[in-house]
Amino acid sequence: MIFLQRVGSDLYSFFTSVRLAIVLISLIVLISLIGMFVPQRDWTREVDFVSRYGVDGYQWLKTLQFDHVFSSWYFLFVITLLTLNLLACTHKRLAASIRYYKLKQRPIPPSAIEKMEMHRVIPIAAANPSAVQEKVSAILRKHFFRVREEAGQVLADKWRWERFGIDVFHVSLLVILGAGLLTATLTFRTFIVGHKGDVVKLDKALAVRIDDFYSENYKNTDRVMDWHSKLTVLEKTQKPESVPSYEPTTTKVIEVNDPLAYKGYKFFQAAFGQDWMNSAEVTLRVTRASDGANLGEFKAKVDDGFEIQGEKIFVRIEAFLPDLDRAPNGTFYSRTQRLENPAAFVTVVDAQGNPLYPKNCCWAFANAAWKEEWKSLSAGLKLPYEIELIGMRAPEYTGIQVKKDPGQPVAYLGFLLLVTGISVHLFFKHKMIWVEVQPDRILLAGMARNNPRQFEEEFVQLINEIEKIEIEYRVLEPVNA
Amino acid sequence: MKLYSVMLFFAATLGYFLSFLCYLFYATFGTKHPNNGPVLGIVANAAPARAGIDWGRWATALAWMAVALATSGVIARAIELGDASNWIRRVFLPATSTYETFTFLAWIIPLAYLLFERRYQIKQVGLFAIGIAFILLGAAASPVFAPSEVRPVVPSLDSIWLVIHVLFMLTGIACFTTGFGATALFLRQHYNKAEKIPQARLEELMYRCITIGFVFYFIGGFVFGPIWAENAWGRYWGFDPKEMGMAIAALTYAAYLHLRIVMGWRDVRVAWLAAVAYALVLFAWLGVNYFLGGLHSFV
Ligand code: HEM
Numbered sequence: 001m002i003f004l005q006r007v008g009s010d011l012y013s014f015f016t017s018v019r020l021a022i023v024l025i026s027l028i029v030l031i032s033l034i035g036m037f038v039p040q041r042d043w044t045r046e047v048d049f050v051s052r053y054g055v056d057g058y059q060w061l062k063t064l065q066f067d068h069v070f071s072s073w074y075f076l077f078v079i080t081l082l083t084l085n086l087l088a089c090t091h092k093r094l095a096a097s098i099r100y101y102k103l104k105q106r107p108i109p110p111s112a113i114e115k116m117e118m119h120r121v122i123p124i125a126a127a128n129p130s131a132v133q134e135k136v137s138a139i140l141r142k143h144f145f146r147v148r149e150e151a152g153q154v155l156a157d158k159w160r161w162e163r164f165g166i167d168v169f170h171v172s173l174l175v176i177l178g179a180g181l182l183t184a185t186l187t188f189r190t191f192i193v194g195h196k197g198d199v200v201k202l203d204k205a206l207a208v209r210i211d212d213f214y215s216e217n218y219k220n221t222d223r224v225m226d227w228h229s230k231l232t233v234l235e236k237t238q239k240p241e242s243v244p245s246y247e248p249t250t251t252k253v254i255e256v257n258d259p260l261a262y263k264g265y266k267f268f269q270a271a272f273g274q275d276w277m278n279s280a281e282v283t284l285r286v287t288r289a290s291d292g293a294n295l296g297e298f299k300a301k302v303d304d305g306f307e308i309q310g311e312k313i314f315v316r317i318e319a320f321l322p323d324l325d326r327a328p329n330g331t332f333y334s335r336t337q338r339l340e341n342p343a344a345f346v347t348v349v350d351a352q353g354n355p356l357y358p359k360n361c362c363w364a365f366a367n368a369a370w371k372e373e374w375k376s377l378s379a380g381l382k383l384p385y386e387i388e389l390i391g392m393r394a395p396e397y398t399g400i401q402v403k404k405d406p407g408q409p410v411a412y413l414g415f416l417l418l419v420t421g422i423s424v425h426l427f428f429k430h431k432m433i434w435v436e437v438q439p440d441r442i443l444l445a446g447m448a449r450n451n452p453r454q455f456e457e458e459f460v461q462l463i464n465e466i467e468k469i470e471i472e473y474r475v476l477e478p479v480n481a
Numbered sequence: 482m483k484l485y486s487v488m489l490f491f492a493a494t495l496g497y498f499l500s501f502l503c504y505l506f507y508a509t510f511g512t513k514h515p516n517n518g519p520v521l522g523i524v525a526n527a528a529p530a531r532a533g534i535d536w537g538r539w540a541t542a543l544a545w546m547a548v549a550l551a552t553s554g555v556i557a558r559a560i561e562l563g564d565a566s567n568w569i570r571r572v573f574l575p576a577t578s579t580y581e582t583f584t585f586l587a588w589i590i591p592l593a594y595l596l597f598e599r600r601y602q603i604k605q606v607g608l609f610a611i612g613i614a615f616i617l618l619g620a621a622a623s624p625v626f627a628p629s630e631v632r633p634v635v636p637s638l639d640s641i642w643l644v645i646h647v648l649f650m651l652t653g654i655a656c657f658t659t660g661f662g663a664t665a666l667f668l669r670q671h672y673n674k675a676e677k678i679p680q681a682r683l684e685e686l687m688y689r690c691i692t693i694g695f696v697f698y699f700i701g702g703f704v705f706g707p708i709w710a711e712n713a714w715g716r717y718w719g720f721d722p723k724e725m726g727m728a729i730a731a732l733t734y735a736a737y738l739h740l741r742i743v744m745g746w747r748d749v750r751v752a753w754l755a756a757v758a759y760a761l762v763l764f765a766w767l768g769v770n771y772f773l774g775g776l777h778s779f780v
Binding site: 018019021022025026028029032033035036037040042043070176180183189218219221223224225226227255256257258259266268270401403411415418419422423425426450453 | 565566567600632633635636637639640642643685692693696699700703704707708709712713714715717718719720721722725726728729732733735736739740742743744769
């Protein structure tokens with residue numbers, strides 16, 4: 001038992017140390033620096049890693065988890081330690097804050113008042129010091145001080161609760177970390193590449209329909225002002241007697257920065273453009289290689305193809321890349337979603353379904369330079385047909401990000417606590433005043449927790465007001481020579 | 482197209498330049514007299530009257546004038562931006578391009594400095610703050626580096642949360658800038674072993690600037706930024722280089738604050754830490770856009 005208590009208290013003092021906090025913060029900074037300079041795999045393709053670091057370098061990155069530092073075991077470990085650190089610290093400091101809050105302001109002997117950094121002695125000659133004291137108290141109350149009298153002294157203070165501000169702030173960091181954990185583990189997320197009329201089922205009871213979408217430009221320019229999508233949420237009817245069917249419940253035109261929220265789901269306008277990757281329709285010109293005869297121009301969609309009757313072949317469009325590039329290791333990929341260097345990947349089979357072309361063949365290009373390059377690359381293959389890309393179209397699509405995040409209310413609670421806590425810490429400081437009225441002088445001293453300067457202006461103001469108090473003068477006794 | 486904001490900023494540039502000269506004269510000739518504590522008269526007494534020109538007063542007066550010009554410049558630019566953007570929904574913070582960000586900072590940095598000056602009266606720091614404002618306006622005047630053309634805002638920038646986010650970040654940067662002026666002076670005096678201004682006062686100014694800056698920067702970056710990102714992109718935090726740059730700078734300042742407040746460090750070590758933190762702020766603001774890119778690099 002005693003052993004366990006020892007371990008417990010050692011752990012507690014380990015985790016309440018600010019030194020540990022500094023070390024952990026430094027580690028987070030270091031790891032984040034790595035994550036800032038090394039591209040992360042979430043938004044970087046393998047080919048880009050390889051072209052930047054080489055195959056070996058990339059292998060090292062992967063081993064050290066530098067390509068995903070923010071989900072690496074060591075980052076999560078440090079964050080966990082910081083969480084424990086914050087918990088322990090907050091616990092300890094909160095206890096101290098509560099003690100502080102309960103502490104009573106005590107009278108200070110006049111000699112000590114005169115030694116305080118911020119004090120003032122106002123000479124008076126009062127017939128009735130307690131009347132003066134009443135007036136001083138009234139002034140302090142007017143400035144929202146809580147005023148009390150003890151041992152002939154006026155004790156006044158305000159904003160004592162301010163000390164909790166930074167505790168609330170530290171708690172808010174914990175709440176936000178918690179929200180992050182919920183978001184990271186429980187968020188349901190999906191991306192809809194939507195076309196007009198599409199209905200996408202989200203769960204057993206909910207679906208969303210894309211009624212319409214459009215892009216809006218600034219007047220007289222070709223700059224995009226906003227993208228809009230009109231969405232209708234459909235919900236399964238609850239009525240037991242009827243056949244379950246989806247009924248529209250709510251409709252909203254969403255736009256960038258203005259999502260639709262419904263029953264925990266949120267729908268964001270996330271992208272807009274032409275759906276090249278999935279639904280492109282291409283036009284190809286096919287030429288027989290042996291005699292150069294033009295066999296015609298043919299249209300087909302990705303994942304579909306066309307027959308050339310006379311030749312007894314079938315040409316299939318396997319893929320379409322709007323911006324083809326080749327990585328150093330030889331693989332092809334699309335650099336962007338824009339139509340910069342369009343290319344179609346096609347296969348050709350004969351009537352029996354036997355491939356006429358070797359594996360990984362062939363590409364049809366539109367861009368002249370690439371056409372040439374492809375010709376020289378494929379020269380050795382003796383391909384029976386030459387296929388060129390001469391036209392392409394794709395339907396517009398609207399990209400809708402759908403999210404259901406149980407962490408959201410927690411995150412907002414954390415934000416609220418954060419702003420409240422730190423604002424209290426910045427704008428309020430616990431202020432205390434001691435006033436002792438003696439027949440020939442008023443002694444007063446003031447103090448603000450941690451930041452005396454924040455009190456100076458108000459203190460000067462108070463003194464000015466106190467000096468204006470009308471004092472019933474005491475008749476001084478003649479001094480006998 | 483004639484842009485009134487551009488002319489107003491030209492005028493402000495001139496104002497900052499003159500003010501900068503006065504701060505320079507003040508720092509060179511004007512420090513024979515003891516540097517006074519707060520004007521409030523409790524801790525220190527009033528300044529002795531000085532013979533000759535009071536460069537410090539001229540410097541401050543000119544700086545306020547230039548700030549007034551820059552204020553009208555920022556307002557004019559907001560109107561121009563609103564016009565160009567068909568006034569969709571609301572007034573924008575004119576901080577959507579390099580030109581606008583620079584001019585905006587050239588307004589808010591001196592403003593923050595002058596507010597700190599009122600309380601702390603350490604005008605040597607003004608040399609730095611007003612100098613920066615002048616340089617920013619100079620850079621903004623370059624048509625290559627920062628074209629002043631008005632472009633309507635792109636869809637993701639059309640949000641009140643973005644306005645608040647950017648306002649808080651830039652206010653934070655402005656406070657940090659004055660803080661860095663104090664830090665630099667603190668370090669210089671330390672290594673030159675010349676203490677014209679009490680080091681403790683510089684240290685206090687540095688600390689106050691950083692606390693206030695921290696509050697704006699932290700809330701702007703960890704609350705309003707994420708709220709906006711969630712509305713625009715459907716995620717609070719994406720660990721992208723800009724976000725991490727901000728987080729790194731903010732955490733470094735947090736380390737500074739803990740060392741100072743909780744461990745009581747007030748010497749060159751923490752001053753160096755504050756200087757590093759400021760460098761990180763600059764990197765997060767400019768460096769990331771130029772060297773690293775990412776979703777955030779519009780400006
Ligand atoms: C990322 C994490 C943290 C951040 C951003 C943070 C931020 C802050 C801030 C801004 C202050 C106010 C400083 C000032 O008065 O100017 C503060 C104070 C303080 N923090 Fe933290 N903190 C963090 C973690 C911690 C941890 C882990 C501990 C415990 C070891 C801790 C203990 C304290 C203490 C004791 C104070 C003293 C406040 C006072 O007496 O006025 N903090 N923190």
